[in-house]
């Protein structure tokens with residue numbers, strides 16, 4: 001039985017003060033932590049504040065990206081160890097905004113995911129097709145390539161230590177959500193693809209849906225058999241909305 005994971009990707013939002021306000025709101029709320037885990041991924045500059053505020057709670061903290069390198073002359077980059085030292089236990093990798101604005105490839109995401117697992121950070125590996133690709137009927141071909149590329153060389157154990165997020169690019173920040181059936185079809189496809197590497201690992205790996213998840217569509221999405229949680233952008237910036245989403249599980 002897979003547990004749900006509701007992850008908030010704050011993107012480039014959250015000064016220290018805003019982080020404190022948002023997290024106070026989350027700490028004042030409640031959810032059933034036997035059914036779902038909550039994760040927040042604030043910007044790097046707020047990670048330590050977040051970890052300190054959340055240390056006595058069940059809410060986990062994660063980074064939004066990390067370098068493939070361990071240390072050295074890589075200006076502005078952040079290593080896995082640096083994330084660990086500020087209390088992160090997860091890291092989002094290969095988000096479509098990283099792929100689009102920073103030309104991140106499946107190969108780079110794969111190398112970063114391996115570095116994360118080595119450092120004992122759980123990678124959330126993101127995949128997703130663009131609108132053009134969906135309209136051209138290429139969704140499965142694209143997602144299949146992204147899964148094969150980002151999980152290249154993974155053992156069953158490495159898959160079990162990872163989370164996958166399906167985020168159709170056309171649904172991110174646009175208010176357009178995949179219907180629960182559309183999302184379920186792709187999640188099932190992803191699980192089958194992962195089963196090609198290892199059946200047990202495919203059964204246990206959490207596959208999150210992301211792209212305009214809101215309180216009013218969360219229940220329908222999260223009730224699909226292969227949707228094990230959500231990666232939430234905009235609605236993760238409002239404590240009430242984020243709590244409603246985790247309580248829709």
Ligand code: PGA
Pocket residue numbers: 009167171172173174175210211212213231232233234235
């Ligand atoms: P959104 O973002 O919920 O604002 O669409 C999701 C994401 O990019 O992870």
